[in-house]
Amino acid sequence: MQPTNTVNPDYFHKVVDCQWACPAHTPVPEYIRLIAAERYGDAYMINWRSNVFPGILGRTCDRPCEPACRRGRVEEQPVAICRLKRVAADYKEDIRHLLPRPTARNGKRVACLGAGPASLTVARDLAPLGYEVVVFDQDPFGGGMMRTQIPRFRLPESVIDEEVGYVLELGVELRQKRIESMREMLAMGFDAMFVGTGAPRGRELDIPGRREAAANIHIGIDWLSSVSFGHIAKIGKRVIVLGGGNTAMDCCRSSRRLGGEDVKVVVRSGFEEMKASPWEKEDAQSEGIPILNWLVPKEFTHDNGRLTGVIFEKVKAVRDARGHRDLVPTGEPDQHIACDDVLVAVGQENAFPWIETDLGMEFDRWGMPKVDETTFQCSIPGVFFGGDSAFGPKNIIWAVAHGHEAAVSIDKYCHGENIAERPSPLTNLVSQKMGIHEWTYDNGVANDLRYKVPHKDAAIALKDIRVEVELGYDDKLAFKEAQRCLNCDVQTVFEEKLCIECDACADICPEDCITFAPNGEEPELRGRLMAPSDNLTQDLYVSAELPTKRIMVKDEDLCLHCGFCAERCPTGAWDMRKFRLDTTQAGDGCRSKA
Amino acid sequence: MSYLAKPKFHHPAIPVNELGFTHRDYEGAISTLCAGCGHDSISAAIIHACFELSIPPHRVAKLSGIGCSSKTPTYFLGQSHGFNTVHGRMPSVLTGANLANRELTYLGVSGDGDSASIGIGQFVHAIRRGVNMVYIVENNGVYGLTKGQFSATADQGSKSKKGVANADSPIDMVAMALQLGATYVGRSFSGDKAQLVPLIKGAFEHRGAAFIDCISPCVAFNNHAGSTKSFDYVRAHNAALNTLDVITGRAPITADYEPGESRTVRLHDGGSIRLRKLDASHDVTDRATALSAIHRHNAAGEIVTGLLYCEEDSHDLHDRLGTVDGPLNRLGAAELCPGVEILERINASLR
Ligand SMILES: Cc1cc2nc3c(=O)[nH]c(=O)nc-3n(C[C@H](O)[C@H](O)[C@H](O)COP(=O)(O)OP(=O)(O)OC[C@H]3O[C@@H](n4cnc5c(N)ncnc54)[C@H](O)[C@@H]3O)c2cc1C
Ligand SMILES: Cc1ncc(C[n+]2csc(CCOP(=O)(O)OP(=O)(O)O)c2C)c(N)n1
Ligand code: SF4
Ligand code: SF4
Numbered sequence: 001m002q003p004t005n006t007v008n009p010d011y012f013h014k015v016v017d018c019q020w021a022c023p024a025h026t027p028v029p030e031y032i033r034l035i036a037a038e039r040y041g042d043a044y045m046i047n048w049r050s051n052v053f054p055g056i057l058g059r060t061c062d063r064p065c066e067p068a069c070r071r072g073r074v075e076e077q078p079v080a081i082c083r084l085k086r087v088a089a090d091y092k093e094d095i096r097h098l099l100p101r102p103t104a105r106n107g108k109r110v111a112c113l114g115a116g117p118a119s120l121t122v123a124r125d126l127a128p129l130g131y132e133v134v135v136f137d138q139d140p141f142g143g144g145m146m147r148t149q150i151p152r153f154r155l156p157e158s159v160i161d162e163e164v165g166y167v168l169e170l171g172v173e174l175r176q177k178r179i180e181s182m183r184e185m186l187a188m189g190f191d192a193m194f195v196g197t198g199a200p201r202g203r204e205l206d207i208p209g210r211r212e213a214a215a216n217i218h219i220g221i222d223w224l225s226s227v228s229f230g231h232i233a234k235i236g237k238r239v240i241v242l243g244g245g246n247t248a249m250d251c252c253r254s255s256r257r258l259g260g261e262d263v264k265v266v267v268r269s270g271f272e273e274m275k276a277s278p279w280e281k282e283d284a285q286s287e288g289i290p291i292l293n294w295l296v297p298k299e300f301t302h303d304n305g306r307l308t309g310v311i312f313e314k315v316k317a318v319r320d321a322r323g324h325r326d327l328v329p330t331g332e333p334d335q336h337i338a339c340d341d342v343l344v345a346v347g348q349e350n351a352f353p354w355i356e357t358d359l360g361m362e363f364d365r366w367g368m369p370k371v372d373e374t375t376f377q378c379s380i381p382g383v384f385f386g387g388d389s390a391f392g393p394k395n396i397i398w399a400v401a402h403g404h405e406a407a408v409s410i411d412k413y414c415h416g417e418n419i420a421e422r423p424s425p426l427t428n429l430v431s432q433k434m435g436i437h438e439w440t441y442d443n444g445v446a447n448d449l450r451y452k453v454p455h456k457d458a459a460i461a462l463k464d465i466r467v468e469v470e471l472g473y474d475d476k477l478a479f480k481e482a483q484r485c486l487n488c489d490v491q492t493v494f495e496e497k498l499c500i501e502c503d504a505c506a507d508i509c510p511e512d513c514i515t516f517a518p519n520g521e522e523p524e525l526r527g528r529l530m531a532p533s534d535n536l537t538q539d540l541y542v543s544a545e546l547p548t549k550r551i552m553v554k555d556e557d558l559c560l561h562c563g564f565c566a567e568r569c570p571t572g573a574w575d576m577r578k579f580r581l582d583t584t585q586a587g588d589g590c591r592s593k594a
Numbered sequence: 595m596s597y598l599a600k601p602k603f604h605h606p607a608i609p610v611n612e613l614g615f616t617h618r619d620y621e622g623a624i625s626t627l628c629a630g631c632g633h634d635s636i637s638a639a640i641i642h643a644c645f646e647l648s649i650p651p652h653r654v655a656k657l658s659g660i661g662c663s664s665k666t667p668t669y670f671l672g673q674s675h676g677f678n679t680v681h682g683r684m685p686s687v688l689t690g691a692n693l694a695n696r697e698l699t700y701l702g703v704s705g706d707g708d709s710a711s712i713g714i715g716q717f718v719h720a721i722r723r724g725v726n727m728v729y730i731v732e733n734n735g736v737y738g739l740t741k742g743q744f745s746a747t748a749d750q751g752s753k754s755k756k757g758v759a760n761a762d763s764p765i766d767m768v769a770m771a772l773q774l775g776a777t778y779v780g781r782s783f784s785g786d787k788a789q790l791v792p793l794i795k796g797a798f799e800h801r802g803a804a805f806i807d808c809i810s811p812c813v814a815f816n817n818h819a820g821s822t823k824s825f826d827y828v829r830a831h832n833a834a835l836n837t838l839d840v841i842t843g844r845a846p847i848t849a850d851y852e853p854g855e856s857r858t859v860r861l862h863d864g865g866s867i868r869l870r871k872l873d874a875s876h877d878v879t880d881r882a883t884a885l886s887a888i889h890r891h892n893a894a895g896e897i898v899t900g901l902l903y904c905e906e907d908s909h910d911l912h913d914r915l916g917t918v919d920g921p922l923n924r925l926g927a928a929e930l931c932p933g934v935e936i937l938e939r940i941n942a943s944l945r
């Protein structure tokens with residue numbers, strides 16, 4: 001193998017598994033250390049810069065970082081990264097003085113369509129640079145689906161108000177307007193436009209009985225927004241929720257709070273394959289909601305225009321010759337489940353009935369605008385898409401990540417630069433050594449199981465849809481959970497010129513990460529390491545040849561970042577250095593001719 | 595050097611041995627030696643050897659004297675018996691323990707100061723008696739613990755850290771062990787685990803006095819230019835006679851053998867050592883060739899390493915003395931007081 005090029009920012013970035021997995025690349029271990037140090041405001045600001053909505057995301061994020069977390073590889077459960085974010089938001093001091101101030105206008109005007117997290121991120125990034133940003137939405141409040149879809153028992157309104165407020169207070173205008181025509185919007189003469197209108201249409205379920213029993217069959221996302229806005233406050237006693245994603249989970253738990261006593265979730269697929277996150281399923285089940293799998297809805301039954309139930313066909317999964325999974329009937333008799341109301345939560349779609357087809361915008365074969373995956377620009381120069389509207393429904397953190405990238409594009413576009421040239425991130429690598437065995441970070445690693453977030457008593461929580469279920473960690477639990485972080489950003493950095501090949505590091509490493517061996521090609525070399533090296537998603541860190549014709553190979557997979565190698569090294573060939581990576585956002589740094 | 599205990603975490607897929615232990619189960623307390631000390635590498639080699647041989651840790655007695663090297667038994671085999679004797683007296687205490695309980699596996703760990711200076715008389719007699727043990731001298735050419743004075747194994751002309759040359763001629767402990775009748779003799783280097791681990795394994799499987807002189811650079815006081823026990827010097831002057839693989843009767847043979855003249859030496863318990871000769875003239879079962887190889891390479895300024903000598907049908911102290919089969923603590927009243935009749939017979943034989 002060739003010696004590892006650690007100058008490439010991706011190399012050390014990948015070692016920080018959580019940050020790498022976070023679509024917005026939040027510097028996770030850095031904020032977790034700040035929480036342990038009770039510097040909640042500073043921890044909040046690190047988050048705020050990266051993900052704009054720490055309080056909201058600390059309660060609702062899909063947390064792609066957690067499955068990636070190294071702690072989950074050396075122990076069963078990852079660090080509760082998401083809920084620690086909430087800790088920063090809950091316990092921070094007043095941080096308003098740390099927010100950017102609106103600056104003198106730069107004369108450029110940007111329209112953001114839709115006031116969801118994607119648009120608000122674009123606005124947050126551009127307003128402090130002097131852009132005049134106008135956000136259009138059909139609703140009078142900002143927040144998009146964070147406000148209209150996510151139920152209050154998961155996300156209190158006050159948190160949305162606060163964090164949407166931080167963005168609007170930067171001098172961003174929120175204008176209530178239902179957008180009916182792209183032509184009209186283009187004619188308004190903005191210098192650039194960002195479309196962040198989401199994926200607002202709930203998928204239909206066209207099976208017999210749908211029309212006849214329509215009064216008691218509701219589309220999940222429409223129903224949830226009606227609940228959010230207080231237009232709906234009741235549902236029947238027996239409710240069936242169709243679908244296995246997070247909308248279904250919110251529908252069933254909301255039903256339990258609006259009069260539903262016998263609420264069931266019915267899913268076509270198996271339990272494991274459901275789109276909802278494991279913790280969402282767990283929360284629903286713990287509220288007495290059974291999840292029934294392998295049942296495909298066939299027909300709504302009704303009596304005199306009143307829904308009486310749903311007939312389901314039992315299916316099983318089989319793999320066809322090409323390995324595709326298919327659901328086929330088991331042949332067992334159909335099952336009828338009686339109910340008063342049905343909530344259909346079988347998916348969401350983008351919909352742009354307001355974009356005229358003669359504007360010169362190119363569409364793909366599904367009729368969606370063609371959007372560049374890096375620049376987020378569509379085929380009309382200066383018009384950008386992001387969030388759910390760009391590539392279909394995802395989640396808040398992806399919407400934020402798209403927003404940052406689109407803001408970079410818009411900033412470059414408005415300065416006449418080539419938007420395809422993307423700025424590299426800002427990185428920094430600093431030794432953490434303070435003494436022979438003293439480091440700036442707490443390197444004592446211990447087995448330590450994940451701490452549970454305390455919940456509100458279920459009897460109280462189920463009575464009122466506005467009562468937040470999770471209470472969040474208190475400061476003591478937060479400290480303990482923060483200590484589970486392995487500080488993956490504190491990198492093991494090897495300098496071969498200093499190594500005398502004494503083997504001390506290889507001997508001490510608790511995870512047998514380090515091997516000194518003759519060089520070879522990666523697959524073969526992996527077979528010769530001190531410990532099995534089967535996780536191919538994790539890199540090998542490889543040195544140039546040492547005097548004894550061997551190389552140093554470190555398997556990054558299970559390194560605990562305990563620093564024992566560096567403490568044991570007599571020559572300082574190993575050092576523990578903190579790697580800080582900040583993505584480059586809109587502003588001087590993203591432009592080549594700044 | 596770290597004050598922190600080593601984390602209990604270990605790689606989930608590291609192998610377990612016949613006893614269900616991982617190599618981590620053979621570790622001891624965290625080492626307090628200087629970072630990079632050769633002695634720590636030898637500890638790691640002992641850990642790997644015991645792990646690979648599936649030695650039950652609670653059946654091992656590790657004994658040592660005084661010195662950095664003699665501190666190391668604390669850093670491996672945390673579940674074993676241990677005895678830290680006064681300076682240089684490890685061989686005598688080990689001999690006594692071995693006489694009392696022949697069923698334990700004895701591991702004596704010592705330094706060049708501990709064994710070649712103050713304890714040389716002890717060393718000499720334990721070897722010549724053929725005590726069944728693995729005796730490892732962690733040889734750095736200095737008294738590390740007392741800050742680097744030349745020891746009796748320091749080569750003539752070798753320079754101290756301050757640049758002073760050693761005037762005295764050195765004691766070569768492998769040559770002595772050979773002359774004293776050790777039945778398994780090897781030399782190795784802490785920086786070469788591929789050689790050291792099988793050498794230690796062979797010593798454990800051997801019955802009789804097994805002696806290993808392991809050169810082990812003292813990174814604090816004897817790893818500079820001008821030293822003949824530094825990493826660089828030993829690497830540059832290492833003349834290995836053979837590479838070896840220990841095959842126990844229990845584990846199947848998995849190693850691939852590179853071409854070259856090879857030879858197999860029998861061990862006790864049905865095991866064997868497969869040697870690949872690097873020096874074709876060397877016969878490991880002949881004491882005289884071993885001694886001459888040492889002198890020949892010495893004269894050429896080389897340090898000879900590998901398995902130097904192994905006696906296949908060796909005997910130990912108990913065989914020679916015809917002692918009882920089991921440990922003394924298992925002898926009951928019947929064995930210890932065989933009765934008047936036996937006493938009469940003994941008395942009669944002495945009349
Ligand atoms: C029930 C449910 C629960 C969810 N839970 C989570 C969760 O826990 N965690 C998570 O990360 N994600 C969750 N999501 C997904 C998340 O809400 C979205 O991915 C995210 O909000 C998308 O952001 P966005 O900025 O692209 O658009 P949106 O948030 O959808 O905002 C789009 C905005 O555009 C406005 N708009 C649309 N069309 C027009 C028009 N023609 N004129 C004027 N205004 C218009 C809408 O009113 C809306 O305010 C959930 C989604 C649903 C449906
Ligand atoms: C009776 C006695 N004399 C002298 C000493 C001082 N002393 C302690 S360690 C040591 C030498 C140890 O040298 P060596 O065995 O080579 O061990 P190293 O530290 O080099 O590994 C001496 C002389 C002592 N502890 N006890
Ligand atoms: S920091 Fe060093 S000693 Fe600790 S696990 Fe990683 S490689 Fe091993
Ligand atoms: S401890 Fe340091 S000098 Fe020794 S082998 Fe490791 S990196 Fe090299």
Ligand code: SF4
Pocket residue numbers: 626627628630631632633662663734738739811812813814815
């Ligand atoms: S003084 Fe020398 S022998 Fe003692 S621990 Fe330090 S390096 Fe090892």
Ligand SMILES: [Mg+2]
Pocket residue numbers: 661663705706707732733734735736737738745
């Ligand atoms: Mg010594």
